[in-house]
Amino acid sequence: MGQFYERVARPVLFMQDPERAHETTVLALKLLHKSSLLCALLHRLNRNSPPRPIKIFGLDFPNAIGLAAGMDKNAQFWRASAAMGFGHVEVGTVTLKPQPGNPRPRLFRFADNEALINRMGFNNEGAEAVAARLKSAGAHRFRPIPLGINIGKSKSADLSLAAEDYLGSFHHLADYADYFAINVSSPNTPALRQLQGHQYLPGLLKTLREANLNRARKLGLKPIPLLVKIAPDLNFKEIDSVLADVLDLGYDGIIATNTTVERPGALSRANEPGGLSGKPLHHRAIQIISYIQKATAGRLPIIGTGGISDPESAGRMVDAGASLVQIYTGLVYKGPFLPAQLARALAPQHERWV
Numbered sequence: 001m002g003q004f005y006e007r008v009a010r011p012v013l014f015m016q017d018p019e020r021a022h023e024t025t026v027l028a029l030k031l032l033h034k035s036s037l038l039c040a041l042l043h044r045l046n047r048n049s050p051p052r053p054i055k056i057f058g059l060d061f062p063n064a065i066g067l068a069a070g071m072d073k074n075a076q077f078w079r080a081s082a083a084m085g086f087g088h089v090e091v092g093t094v095t096l097k098p099q100p101g102n103p104r105p106r107l108f109r110f111a112d113n114e115a116l117i118n119r120m121g122f123n124n125e126g127a128e129a130v131a132a133r134l135k136s137a138g139a140h141r142f143r144p145i146p147l148g149i150n151i152g153k154s155k156s157a158d159l160s161l162a163a164e165d166y167l168g169s170f171h172h173l174a175d176y177a178d179y180f181a182i183n184v185s186s187p188n189t190p191a192l193r194q195l196q197g198h199q200y201l202p203g204l205l206k207t208l209r210e211a212n213l214n215r216a217r218k219l220g221l222k223p224i225p226l227l228v229k230i231a232p233d234l235n236f237k238e239i240d241s242v243l244a245d246v247l248d249l250g251y252d253g254i255i256a257t258n259t260t261v262e263r264p265g266a267l268s269r270a271n272e273p274g275g276l277s278g279k280p281l282h283h284r285a286i287q288i289i290s291y292i293q294k295a296t297a298g299r300l301p302i303i304g305t306g307g308i309s310d311p312e313s314a315g316r317m318v319d320a321g322a323s324l325v326q327i328y329t330g331l332v333y334k335g336p337f338l339p340a341q342l343a344r345a346l347a348p349q350h351e352r353w354v
Ligand SMILES: Cc1cc2nc3c(=O)[nH]c(=O)nc-3n(C[C@H](O)[C@H](O)[C@H](O)COP(=O)(O)O)c2cc1C
Pocket: 068, 069, 070, 071, 073, 092, 093, 107, 116, 118, 120, 122, 150, 183, 186, 229, 257, 258, 259, 276, 277, 278, 279, 281, 305, 306, 307, 308, 326, 327, 328, 329, 330
């Protein structure tokens, strides 16, 4: 089936400009999402029967493979993601205010290297609209797989007011989130990555943690797991500082990594500004995950993402210390059968240590 995608569907999609091809894909997935029956059927077909779900942050994940943030920015096709065989989906990045993102073109393919560069700039409909869509799709009652919601800073919000901005999104979206990913690592919102530094991160994380605990107390629910998504361009000292803040404030995990502003190897002459994803990112993502695993003695669950394109690269990430993995660019190059293939391939690996 993967061969059908690579030989027939991908060449047709790749005749289009990358963002048009993305929109075509989203349109197809939105159609699938609308048919609950078809989604349920495909979900059943694609579900490999795991002996036990993977339990992390108090959630049950049917398999280790998730859809990374950025593909379903507005929560338009999360049911279709479950149907494709994903074990979780992370929608977003959602910002408090709706925003158009950067001018086009802002997405570029480097097919020889199975890579993408994007400078989308958090184009999204805003937290209120995304919450309304999730509500009308019944996401407050039932989600077939864990739904992560990735939140980021509105472009117009000053860094000093970032915590309130994230908090607004948290309040709009909390009823629909199985976990929140706090995105402080996209390279395409000016100054966003500064939020990873000790000057800002503890304040931001504390504000969200307190809101989460208050909400849980008020509603008699468990707090929603909170994770922080980091950049691959941090050095080890900077990672230590993030880890200290994350552990100090009792956060539930780390997502490593976002896209890189570096241009490793064959991409050294790619001069489009933006974040690089796909195969050239893989080595750095693995390095960072191994580092976090060792630095925290495995105390902090890691969701690994960066250049996973086949069972070997997914397995490498799990071996480096990731409990779950996510893909985006791999899906563009390998197609919609990749998640189920990876989930099947990783099942025995997880079975060894659950
Ligand atoms: C076009 C595109 C848009 C992205 N948008 C977001 C985003 O909005 N928020 C986010 O946290 N990560 C975003 N990412 C990063 C991915 O979630 C992921 O961390 C990164 O691409 C590495 O995984 P990959 O190599 O499998 O693509 C985006 C990636 C791509 C390619």
